[in-house]
Amino acid sequence: MAQRFMQPKLADKFESVVLSHQTVARRIDDMGEYVSKKIRDYIVKCEYYSLCLDESTDQTDIGQLIIFIRCISKDFSITEEILNLVPLHGSTKGTDIFQAVNKTVMEYGGFHKCTCTDGAKAMTGNVTGLTGLLKQNDIDCPLIHCIIHQEALYGKSLRQMNAMKIVVKVTNLIRGGNKALSRRKFRNFFTEIDAAYGDLLLHSEI
CATH class of the missing domain: 3.30.420 (Nucleotidyltransferase; domain 5)
Structure with missing residues (x-):
């Protein structure tokens, strides 16, 4: 988590801390209780x-x-x-x-x-x-x-097939075939603009 916030020195300090399995279990339980409390607050409000x-x-x-x-x-x-x-x-x-x-x-x-x-x-x-x-x-x-x-x-x-054809074509240009580089650039672009989604989804016929 410290690395995600661009704090490599803090991350190194965290790695040097030795925790027992009981401590880890308690921390996981605490995080679970916190998440449950947040969801309960969402439902109440x-x-x-x-x-x-x-x-x-x-x-x-x-x-x-x-x-x-x-x-x-x-x-x-x-x-x-x-x-x-x-x-x-x-x-x-x-x-x-x-x-x-x-x-x-x-x-x-x-x-x-x-x-x-x-x-x-x-x-x-x-x-x-x-x-x-x-x-x-x-x-x-x-x-x-x-x-x-x-x-x-x-x-x-x-009957919006014309629009869907364009969307599928653009998606394939980014993700179709050997497009790993294009996809990485696109994902980096999402990160830079702080987009709600971190990747481009492929269209699937249902």
């Missing part, structure tokens, strides 16, 4: 928030449910954070996902500010899926099946 869920399997074949949150405040500023990463050691059915989501959200104040939830089709069952379980527990939270696909379909219906 926001007007509404939405959730995004994704379930995948890690290298040890354990299901991992990641829960994202997007908060919107009174001045319409938006904050996006990872709310929780929940390991699913058993099955990954709708009940397991609901229990993980419900436990996480209740720790941060409940569903009363939640406007919608975005998840994969496997989560949208009306009986035993996340949608059905939310309704059974009187949680009025609309669930959207993969908003990325809906945005892609909406973009196609606008």
